[in-house]
Amino acid sequence: MSERDRFVEKGRPRWERLEDLLGQVFLTAKDWSELASLYRGACADLSRARSLSLSDDVHRYLDQLAGRAHNRLYSTRSGSGWSILRMAFVEAPAEIRAQWRFFLLASLLFYGPFFAGAGAALWDVDLAYQILPESQLAQMEAMYDDPDMVRGAGEDASMAGFYIWNNVGIALRCFATGVLGGLGSMFFLVYNGLMIGTVFGYLFSVGNGWNLLAFTAGHSAWELTGIVVSGAAGLKLGFALIVTHGRTRAGSLRRVAPSLARLVLGAAVLLFVAAAIEGFWSASGLWPSIKFAFGVVQIGIVGLWIALVGGRRT
Amino acid sequence: MDLLDTTAAVMTPERVRFRYRLAGPGRRAVAWLIDALLRLIVVVGVMTVVVLLSIIPGVGAVGQGLFLVVLFISEWVYGVFFETVLGGRTPGKLLLSLRVVREDGSPGRFTDYLLRNLVRAVDYLPGFFAIGLTSMLFDRRLRRVGDLVGGTVVVVEERDSVRDRAEIQPPVSEEERVALPARVDLSREELSVIELFLRRRKRLSDDRAEELAWLFGPALSERTGVTAPTWERVLALAYARAVGKDR
Numbered sequence: 405m406s407e408r409d410r411f412v413e414k415g416r417p418r419w420e421r422l423e424d425l426l427g428q429v430f431l432t433a434k435d436w437s438e439l440a441s442l443y444r445g446a447c448a449d450l451s452r453a454r455s456l457s458l459s460d461d462v463h464r465y466l467d468q469l470a471g472r473a474h475n476r477l478y479s480t481r482s483g484s485g486w487s488i489l490r491m492a493f494v495e496a497p498a499e500i501r502a503q504w505r506f507f508l509l510a511s512l513l514f515y516g517p518f519f520a521g522a523g524a525a526l527w528d529v530d531l532a533y534q535i536l537p538e539s540q541l542a543q544m545e546a547m548y549d550d551p552d553m554v555r556g557a558g559e560d561a562s563m564a565g566f567y568i569w570n571n572v573g574i575a576l577r578c579f580a581t582g583v584l585g586g587l588g589s590m591f592f593l594v595y596n597g598l599m600i601g602t603v604f605g606y607l608f609s610v611g612n613g614w615n616l617l618a619f620t621a622g623h624s625a626w627e628l629t630g631i632v633v634s635g636a637a638g639l640k641l642g643f644a645l646i647v648t649h650g651r652t653r654a655g656s657l658r659r660v661a662p663s664l665a666r667l668v669l670g671a672a673v674l675l676f677v678a679a680a681i682e683g684f685w686s687a688s689g690l691w692p693s694i695k696f697a698f699g700v701v702q703i704g705i706v707g708l709w710i711a712l713v714g715g716r717r718t
Numbered sequence: 719m720d721l722l723d724t725t726a727a728v729m730t731p732e733r734v735r736f737r738y739r740l741a742g743p744g745r746r747a748v749a750w751l752i753d754a755l756l757r758l759i760v761v762v763g764v765m766t767v768v769v770l771l772s773i774i775p776g777v778g779a780v781g782q783g784l785f786l787v788v789l790f791i792s793e794w795v796y797g798v799f800f801e802t803v804l805g806g807r808t809p810g811k812l813l814l815s816l817r818v819v820r821e822d823g824s825p826g827r828f829t830d831y832l833l834r835n836l837v838r839a840v841d842y843l844p845g846f847f848a849i850g851l852t853s854m855l856f857d858r859r860l861r862r863v864g865d866l867v868g869g870t871v872v873v874v875e876e877r878d879s880v881r882d883r884a885e886i887q888p889p890v891s892e893e894e895r896v897a898l899p900a901r902v903d904l905s906r907e908e909l910s911v912i913e914l915f916l917r918r919r920k921r922l923s924d925d926r927a928e929e930l931a932w933l934f935g936p937a938l939s940e941r942t943g944v945t946a947p948t949w950e951r952v953l954a955l956a957y958a959r960a961v962g963k964d965r
Contacts, residue, residue, distance in 0.1 A: 406884075406913070406961065408910075408913070447730065447734040448734075450734055450736060451734055457906065457910070458910075459910040459913050459914050459917075460910065460914055461914055461917060464876075466736075467736045467737045468875065468876045468877065470730075470734065470736045471728075471736050471737075471738055471873075471875065472875050474728075474730055474736070474823075475805065475806070475817060475819065475825060475875070476805070478824065478825045487828070488828055491829075559779045561779060561780040561782075561783035561784070562779040562780065562781075562782040562783040562786075563783070564783055565782060565783025565784060565785065565786035565787045566782075566783070566786050568786065568787055568790050569786040569787065569789050569790040570786075572790065572794070573790065573793065573794065576794055576836055576839065577839050579836060580836050580837045580838075580839040580840045581839070581840055583837055583840050583863055583867060584840065588840070641867065653866075654821075654866055654869070657866060657867050657869070658869045661829060661830070661833055661867065661868065661869060662829055664833060664867075665828075665829035665832050665833055668832070668833075668836060669832075683783070
């Protein structure tokens with residue numbers, strides 16, 4: 405019997421027990437402690453196999469065994485539900501404050517084209533047709549022709565679903581494309597700002613503006629801020645790729661990753677609330693004055709959330 | 719994390735290094751397809767239920783909303799959810815023994831999974847995962863853009879076995895034993911190489927085995943004076959004499 409065979413003979417019962425444990429989906433407390441001690445045993449065996457330079461297959465076997473045990477043992481449930489909710493609702497606003505430069509830049513990239521589009525359409529309706537196709541504008545005009553566009557309850561739910569799928573999806577893409585040096589996010593911000601602004605300006609110049617404003621009053625604070633925050637996250641991502649402060653690009657990304665995650669979760673929160681309000685409130689037949697008052701309250705809530713929640717973040 | 723070919727070594731808190739095999743695009747694509755299929759089944763299932771229920775007035779529109787939420791979940795939440803709950807694995811990765819870990823080999827965290835899954839939207843672009851594949855092609859650790867942002871690598875958790883024994887088949891015959899030189903000295907590495915070859919022999923075709931044996935056989939034969947009809951047999955006989963298994 406070679407040295408290798410003796411080594412394997414001796415270790416195999418323990419290794420096989422470890423394999424057994426790794427194969428199980430659920431482990432009891434006793435299993436976990438057994439797993440931990442068997443893992444340390446396998447690590448010791450691996451070191452010994454190296455120092456004895458036993459044959460390569462023993463190395464390989466112990467490598468994968470120790471590797472699997474290591475992953476199983478150390479992949480504790482890092483993201484518990486609470487910590488994720490905390491990140492989204494408490495840490496996100498603090499992060500937005502900490503990243504105020506990117507938030508400001510994203511705001512400029514969004515609201516600049518927004519007001520440019522709105523101003524152009526108000527000044528001369530024909531300019532609106534240069535920005536958006538006539539058919540689309542006519543469709544918008546028809547949609548907000550009726551001051552109280554009441555929908556059935558079922559339709560509300562259907563629209564809320566649509567807003568989640570469409571609007572949140574767009575915001576997440578706006579963030580993700582920031583990895584292209586920030587260009588993707590810039591495009592999303594400018595494009596959406598210009599579109600939305602043009603529609604507003606156009607509807608005001610044809611006389612349906614107040615209907616649109618009443619409809620959007622409730623959710624716009626949440627939605628527009630959500631778009632800007634996702635854009636800010638994308639810009640930060642792109643910036644980290646370009647200005648690395650002497651790190652490797654990957655290292656630079658690593659450094660901003662936690663901040664990006666918080667910003668994106670914050671944007672998601674804002675857009676989910678927006679979708680819920682837009683689906684279930686905005687199209688209700690309430691008086692416009694109530695909707696405007698509600699909208700002012702929403703602006704207050706979003707403002708306070710961003711200004712106060714979460715304490716200081718360094 | 720040291721790099722050798724497509725394996726990466728990791729230093730654990732126990733001060734032991736072990737190696738991971740990095741997962742290539744092929745294997746990851748298969749895992750992705752399995753996940754895509756699962757998502758499709760769920761989405762189509764929900765759609766069927768929604769269509770069936772839409773006969774009841776008022777329910778149809780609610781169903782539509784629900785369907786769109788399911789679509790959103792399948793596109794944006796599926797990956798993060800499973801990787802967070804299953805320690806870096808989606809059902810597809812589980813089936814192909816893949817796992818997402820951090821670059822230093824430590825287990826991934828929620829934020830890592832979140833970022834790598836969101837940025838997949840860019841890896842898809844402009845179609846057929848073109849950006850993701852290009853990134854994997856140029857990155858030594860086979861990372862797609864999402865992995866670069868999330869700080870993760872995808873590794874293969876191989877299952878291996880040490881059950882195979884080094885056997886000499888057929889056993890050394892009397893004639894062969896007599897023809898062998900009285901002494902064959904093999905270094906430790908040489909012994910270990912031949913042993914590994916004999917262990918793997920059962921899983922190799924005859925032609926492949928001879929092809930492998932040819933790499934070492936001629937040099938060995940010349941040095942030790944062992945001769946046999948095939949190179950494979952040269953290795954086996956030299957090994958048998960060196961460790962005393964020829965009796």
